[in-house]
Amino acid sequence: MKLTLKEISTLVNGELIGDPDTVITGICGIKEAQEGDITFLANPKYAPLLRTTHASAVITHREVTDSSKPLVRAENPSLAFAQVVGIFAPEDANHPKGISEHALVSSKAKLGKNVAVGPFAIIENGVSIGDGTVIYGGCYIGRNATLGKKCLIYPHVSIREKIEIGDRVIIHSGAVIGSDGFGFALVKGVQEKIPQIGTVVIEDDVELGANVTIDRARFDKTIIGKGTKIDNLVQIAHNVVVGENCIIVAQAGVSGSTILGKNVTLAGQAGLVGHIHIGDGAVVGAQGGVTKSVPANTFVSGYPARPHDQAMKVYACVQKLPELYKRIKELEEKIAQLEGALKKSK
Numbered sequence: 474m475k476l477t478l479k480e481i482s483t484l485v486n487g488e489l490i491g492d493p494d495t496v497i498t499g500i501c502g503i504k505e506a507q508e509g510d511i512t513f514l515a516n517p518k519y520a521p522l523l524r525t526t527h528a529s530a531v532i533t534h535r536e537v538t539d540s541s542k543p544l545v546r547a548e549n550p551s552l553a554f555a556q557v558v559g560i561f562a563p564e565d566a567n568h569p570k571g572i573s574e575h576a577l578v579s580s581k582a583k584l585g586k587n588v589a590v591g592p593f594a595i596i597e598n599g600v601s602i603g604d605g606t607v608i609y610g611g612c613y614i615g616r617n618a619t620l621g622k623k624c625l626i627y628p629h630v631s632i633r634e635k636i637e638i639g640d641r642v643i644i645h646s647g648a649v650i651g652s653d654g655f656g657f658a659l660v661k662g663v664q665e666k667i668p669q670i671g672t673v674v675i676e677d678d679v680e681l682g683a684n685v686t687i688d689r690a691r692f693d694k695t696i697i698g699k700g701t702k703i704d705n706l707v708q709i710a711h712n713v714v715v716g717e718n719c720i721i722v723a724q725a726g727v728s729g730s731t732i733l734g735k736n737v738t739l740a741g742q743a744g745l746v747g748h749i750h751i752g753d754g755a756v757v758g759a760q761g762g763v764t765k766s767v768p769a770n771t772f773v774s775g776y777p778a779r780p781h782d783q784a785m786k787v788y789a790c791v792q793k794l795p796e797l798y799k800r801i802k803e804l805e806e807k808i809a810q811l812e813g814a815l816k817k818s819k
Contacts, residue, residue: 474498474561478530481511482545484560485553488535491543495529500554500561503528511545513554532557568607568625576610585622603640615651621677633689639677639699647684650675654688654695654711654729667691669711676700682707682723691729698735710747722759734769758784 476484479493498509503519506512506528513532514523523531523539530543532550547553568589572578575592582600590596591610600614603622608614612626615634622640626632630644633651644650656667671690675681675697682705687695690712697709698717708726709715715727716735725739728747733739737751740759745751749766757763758774758781767773775784 476560478511478543478545481530481532481557485532485545485547485556487532487545487547487553489543489545490540491530495543497529500558501528503531511554511557513550515550515554569609573610591628597634618651633673635672636675636689637672638675639679641678642675643680645681645683645685645705648681649686650681651689652686654691656691656711671695671711673697676717679703685709688713688729704741716753 476497477493478489478491478495478497481497482489496509497511501507501510501512503512503514503522503526506526508527508529510528511530511532512526512528514520514537520537520539524541526542528542530545532545532547532554534550535546535548537544537546545553569591570589572590573592576590576594576596578590578596579598579600581598582596582602584602585604585606587605588602589607591608593610594608594612596614597616599617602620603624605622606620606624608626609628611629613631614620615632615636617634618632618636620638621642624638624640624642626644627646629646631649632638636651651673654669656669657664658667669689669691671692671694673687673689673695676699678700679697680702682703684705685703685707687697687709688711689695693712695709695712696714698715698719700718701715703721704723706724707721710727710729712730713727714732716733716737718735719733719737721739722741724741725743727733727745730748731745731751733751734753734755736754738756740757740761742760743757743763745763749763751757751767752769752771754770755767756772757767757778758772760776761774761778762776763773763778767778772781773779774781775787
């Protein structure tokens with residue numbers, strides 16, 4: 474595959490800076506790229522790499538002015554680069570086709586057109602699966618669960634009974650959807666299980682990473698809103714409501730009955746207590762421990778989570794603790810000397 478820089482610029486609706494006849498034959502990361510490759514720069518802090526990369530051209534933001542390399546300046550460099558990747562390296566997924574003879578599909582399940590089910594998958598009574606959905610081998614779909622159209626369920630996913638999944642949902646291996654919410658009551662020294670009889674609703678265009686766990690509600694629904702993307706190893710507890718187009722990064726955990734608004738971002742290992750509200754557009758920094766509700770369009774971090782600028786001041790003070798401790802010891806010694814001198818003078 475060969476494209477000129479002019480052709481690529483037209484494809485991504487970008488602004489071309491440099492030789493339009495530059496020939497591009499491949500794609501690569503900015504550090505690894507070689508002559509003939511096109512790469513991208515989305516984060517301004519990596520701007521110095523423009524002068525060291527061996528790439529023949531770079532897709533970047535419209536405000537970048539460095540002309541050491543031919544540029545294609547785009548409104549969204551990541552999206553523009555993804556479009557170019559789709560041309561140079563089109564997806565070659567070899568998904569299962571048809572119903573494997575080794576799958577166990579209930580005669581009481583309803584499968585739409587062009588549904589694929591891989592070997593050793595189990596489809597229980599009352600399951601409904603929409604047109605074009607692909608279920609890889611080793612998956613379990615519990616009774617009366619509903620899956621929409623064009624979903625992609627990778628190997629060893631467990632979708633428990635009565636779960637509702639929308640269209641074009643992608644679920645990666647090891648995810649468990651609809652396990653019991655963590656509910657117990659201490660009765661005479663024994664933890665008695667509280668029945669969890671609700672469900673989970675996964676709306677359209679959601680993607681769930683590997684080993685994500687989403688608990689069913691005690692009553693009613695645990696909800697993952699349309700367009701939300703959840704990274705690997707995330708725990709969503711019972712009765713949580715996640716709004717549309719949220720981003721939840723690896724190892725984050727959301728406790729029961731917490732509500733996330735639209736476009737919320739939880740960075741890696743963020744932890745949220747239960748029964749709080751995170752406003753639309755809020756961001757929780759990595760390892761942030763959220764103990765109370767967060768207003769919309771707020772960036773919080775640290776533990777307990779506070780506005781990010783305040784958290785940075787606290788961290789700066791913490792870094793000075795060894796020095797401050799040393800100064801206090803010195804002052805204590807001087808005070809002791811002065812007190813001793815005063816006693817002698819009396």
